[in-house]
Amino acid sequence: MTPIDTSIYAAVSAAIRAEAQRILTEGQVSAVVGYTAARRKGSAQPVVITDANDAARLIFTPACVNNLAVYLTKAKKEIPKKGRIGIVVKGCDLKALTGLMGESQLKREDLYLIGVPCAGVLASTFDPARELTADSIAPKCSECDAHLPQGCDFLPPQTPATPALDRKYAAEIARLEALTPQERWAYWKEQFAKCIKCYACRQVCPFCFCEQCLCDRNKPQMVETTPRPAGNTAWHIVRAMHLAGRCAGCAECERVCPMDIPLNLLNRKMAKELKELYDYEAGFEVNDKGPLTSFTEKDDQSFIK
Amino acid sequence: MHPDKPKHAFEPKIIAFVCTWCTYAGADLAGTSRMQYPPNVRVLKFPCTGRIDPVFILKAFQQGADGVLVSGCHPGDCHYIAGNFHARRRFAVFRKLLEFVGVDLNRLQFSWVSAAEGGKWVEVVTELTEKVRAMGPMSEFKELALEEQWSGAINTAELKEAYNQI
Amino acid sequence: MQKYISQHNLNTLLDKLIAAGTRVVAPRMNTGTPLYEPLTSSSEMITDQLPRRSAKEAFFPVCEDIMTYEKEGQKVSVSDIDPARFPETVLVGVRPCDAAAIPVLDAVFSWDYKDEFFLERRRKTTIVGLACTTADDACFCSAVGLSPAETKGSDLFLTPLEGGGYACETFSEKGETLIANHPELFSEPNNAPPLPLAQPQTEKFDLKRVKAWLDEHFEDPSWDSIATRCVGCGACAFVCPACHCFDIVDEGTEKAGTRRKNWDACGFWKFTHHASGHNPRDQQPKRYRNRIMHKFKYYDDKFGQTLCSGCGRCIRVCPVGIDIAAIVDEIGKK
Numbered sequence: 122m123t124p125i126d127t128s129i130y131a132a133v134s135a136a137i138r139a140e141a142q143r144i145l146t147e148g149q150v151s152a153v154v155g156y157t158a159a160r161r162k163g164s165a166q167p168v169v170i171t172d173a174n175d176a177a178r179l180i181f182t183p184a185c186v187n188n189l190a191v192y193l194t195k196a197k198k199e200i201p202k203k204g205r206i207g208i209v210v211k212g213c214d215l216k217a218l219t220g221l222m223g224e225s226q227l228k229r230e231d232l233y234l235i236g237v238p239c240a241g242v243l244a245s246t247f248d249p250a251r252e253l254t255a256d257s258i259a260p261k262c263s264e265c266d267a268h269l270p271q272g273c274d275f276l277p278p279q280t281p282a283t284p285a286l287d288r289k290y291a292a293e294i295a296r297l298e299a300l301t302p303q304e305r306w307a308y309w310k311e312q313f314a315k316c317i318k319c320y321a322c323r324q325v326c327p328f329c330f331c332e333q334c335l336c337d338r339n340k341p342q343m344v345e346t347t348p349r350p351a352g353n354t355a356w357h358i359v360r361a362m363h364l365a366g367r368c369a370g371c372a373e374c375e376r377v378c379p380m381d382i383p384l385n386l387l388n389r390k391m392a393k394e395l396k397e398l399y400d401y402e403a404g405f406e407v408n409d410k411g412p413l414t415s416f417t418e419k420d421d422q423s424f425i426k
Numbered sequence: 427m428h429p430d431k432p433k434h435a436f437e438p439k440i441i442a443f444v445c446t447w448c449t450y451a452g453a454d455l456a457g458t459s460r461m462q463y464p465p466n467v468r469v470l471k472f473p474c475t476g477r478i479d480p481v482f483i484l485k486a487f488q489q490g491a492d493g494v495l496v497s498g499c500h501p502g503d504c505h506y507i508a509g510n511f512h513a514r515r516r517f518a519v520f521r522k523l524l525e526f527v528g529v530d531l532n533r534l535q536f537s538w539v540s541a542a543e544g545g546k547w548v549e550v551v552t553e554l555t556e557k558v559r560a561m562g563p564m565s566e567f568k569e570l571a572l573e574e575q576w577s578g579a580i581n582t583a584e585l586k587e588a589y590n591q592i
Numbered sequence: 593m594q595k596y597i598s599q600h601n602l603n604t605l606l607d608k609l610i611a612a613g614t615r616v617v618a619p620r621m622n623t624g625t626p627l628y629e630p631l632t633s634s635s636e637m638i639t640d641q642l643p644r645r646s647a648k649e650a651f652f653p654v655c656e657d658i659m660t661y662e663k664e665g666q667k668v669s670v671s672d673i674d675p676a677r678f679p680e681t682v683l684v685g686v687r688p689c690d691a692a693a694i695p696v697l698d699a700v701f702s703w704d705y706k707d708e709f710f711l712e713r714r715r716k717t718t719i720v721g722l723a724c725t726t727a728d729d730a731c732f733c734s735a736v737g738l739s740p741a742e743t744k745g746s747d748l749f750l751t752p753l754e755g756g757g758y759a760c761e762t763f764s765e766k767g768e769t770l771i772a773n774h775p776e777l778f779s780e781p782n783n784a785p786p787l788p789l790a791q792p793q794t795e796k797f798d799l800k801r802v803k804a805w806l807d808e809h810f811e812d813p814s815w816d817s818i819a820t821r822c823v824g825c826g827a828c829a830f831v832c833p834a835c836h837c838f839d840i841v842d843e844g845t846e847k848a849g850t851r852r853k854n855w856d857a858c859g860f861w862k863f864t865h866h867a868s869g870h871n872p873r874d875q876q877p878k879r880y881r882n883r884i885m886h887k888f889k890y891y892d893d894k895f896g897q898t899l900c901s902g903c904g905r906c907i908r909v910c911p912v913g914i915d916i917a918a919i920v921d922e923i924g925k926k
Contacts, residue, residue: 166913306528321825577653
């Protein structure tokens with residue numbers, strides 16, 4: 122398969138290290154959230170650095186898949202949110218931060234954004250040493266419009282490769298839309314049946330920051346908590362609905378699913394509908410109202426009698 | 427006094443989520459005006475369509491509804507000024523999601539019925555009931571409720587019976 | 593007993609079992625994901641990929657009904673699930689790491705309370721293990737004292753041979769019965785050498801030292817550095833062949849419903865959340881500490897065994913790259 126040019130990642134890594142060290146030394150930030158190498162060949166993991174000497178551990182590679190924005194939400198109490206925090210962000214991750222700012226979860230002045238010129242990351246880290254190719258690249262990267270994150274406090278000068286790839290989600294959504302409802306139901310039934318309710322999709326999602334998830338509640342129980350096909354289907358429908366108009370497509374839900382359920386398809390379908398209905402795209406600017414928390418009097422109501 | 431009711435092989439269960447200010451009053455008007463409409467509809471009253479969470483619709487289907495109606499005040503008439511405007515967007519999106527996972531949208535109807543529109547209520551309910559009757563029972567969610575992960579499946583007749591009671 | 597079976601005869605055996613109404617569970621592809629699942633034909637079995645979920649669910653399902661209830665007027669009737677209705681099962685192509693975890697689970701499921709759901713399935717299941725020929729750098733069975741040729745847990749163990757077919761060795765009556773019921777499919781062992789087995793690269797852990805350190809370090813700052821990044825999902829526990837926590841919930845209406853038992857995970861914040869609102873494991877590192885403690889200390893204290901067989905699944909699926917092999921290795925060197 123066609124390899125993706127990631128030759129700039131070494132220089133990007135060096136720039137991230139230098140910047141993290143500088144801002145930590147100067148005391149501009151209390152911590153930097155970034156990526157560091159792990160034991161397995163080619164692997165990377167999120168890391169929180171508070172000591173300038175540790176900045177040398179930071180890297181950026183195709184295995185740096187995580188959306189680190191999740192660590193800045195109130196759901197992750199383990200990360201101290203004192204003072205300004207530095208965070209390494211790809212374009213897709215920045216969209217999540219933008220959304221969180223719109224929802225009053227974060228303030229721009231509390232963040233020091235270290236942008237990453239990104240040509241793409243791996244779809245899965247089951248085999249982190251895999252070469253980044255048109256085949257192994259994350260499907261979200263095939264539709265990326267943010268190789269260079271905008272409005273960061275620091276952005277390394279490198280220009281990432283932006284290979285033209287087949288738009289995987291668009292193609293798959295079009296395929297599913299062309300099916301009959303019965304066929305689509307059969308498709309999702311098979312997918313959701315695999316779900317084991319590990320909630321990895323929820324836990325990595327920057328927008329799933331509720332203190333108590335509706336789907337964990339049992340009084341009243343709106344969604345079956347058991348990992349049976351019925352409860353699984355309800356869970357994934359509710360999840361997609363709660364993310365509609367907020368999800369900007371970091372696709373972490375899909376990446377982490379141990380059962381390979383194409384969860385981001387639901388999110389992308391919702392995004393597509395919101396674009397068509399209300400000309401709204403999540404993640405580009407800080408809006409205090411999302412498409413489902415606002416309205417106009419002229420909204421389409423052709424479906425209402 | 428009542429005309430003879432035609433007998434049908436299938437009587438669909440229709441759940442109607444309505445707002446208390448307009449549609450509930452509209453349904454009430456239909457009743458006090460002695461208008462006939464199908465007894466298949468079960469009405470659940472909410473303060474406003476803005477209070478009707480999409481998860482209620484999902485739950486209704488899961489609990490055995492064959493059709494769902496959501497109805498509230500006409501745009502501009504909301505008792506809480508904008509509840510129905512928010513609901514309009516939410517349901518516009520939710521129905522697209524249901525459609526994408528394979529639910530036939532003919533089973534889900536939205537309407538604006540004011541307190542003065544007893545006749546419209548009768549019309550909407552009758553039309554949805556007859557449409558759903560022609561479609562037959564909503565089997566997807568019911569069948570799903572019978573399915574287990576393979577490892578937990580024992581598939582006994584008694585269990586199926588128990589689920590059918592739910 | 594040692595025998596030989598060709599690939600063709602193994603397939604014939606599985607098809608015969610399926611035709612006879614036995615549930616044959618083996619690794620197969622489900623919409624692109626390898627899983628242990630009941631086969632409808634031997635041709636579905638795959639042997640080259642480790643299933644994403646472990647074989648434990650053949651005994652300890654993802655979710656199972658344990659009773660149903662019905663209420664009519666004032667009369668409530670409860671019907672128990674009768675374990676006698678569980679199907680006879682042959683579990684085939686089980687990786688040594690998966691098979692070795694099953695006898696470890698016997699200890700906890702037959703301790704003070706005898707879990708009939710687990711034990712009845714265990715009685716009714718014959719486990720056919722398969723020596724492992726593929727490993728990646730997440731595999732660490734050899735580090736916890738097992739190996740790609742480990743026969744622990746298997747009733748019948750298959751070793752793939754050069755030139756095709758498998759060497760078969762029995763380790764229990766169940767294994768012998770399986771051969772005795774189909775003698776025409778097995779022949780005397782031949783001298784073909786086994787295929788080269790997998791070679792996990794991880795160094796052997798010093799489990800005694802690991803436990804000794806854990807005994808003394810319930811409170812230790814290193815837990816924070818290990819698991820601050822844990823996001824609190826249950827992926828590691830759910831794919832694990834040895835994790836066995838479950839939750840019991842009643843679902844239904846006041847008229848009728850079902851009591852169900854489903855997988856639970858110590859990574860969830862709700863796992864130890866009290867009704868009062870207090871949570872003794874109030875932060876993620878404390879929850880992750882429990883995972884390590886349970887596997888390498890508590891289970892050892894109680895049953896003298898390690899609750900980890902080194903399959904590496906949790907390492908592969910962890911959304912944030914938490915690597916239990918690296919953590920335990922480091923603890924052992926402290």
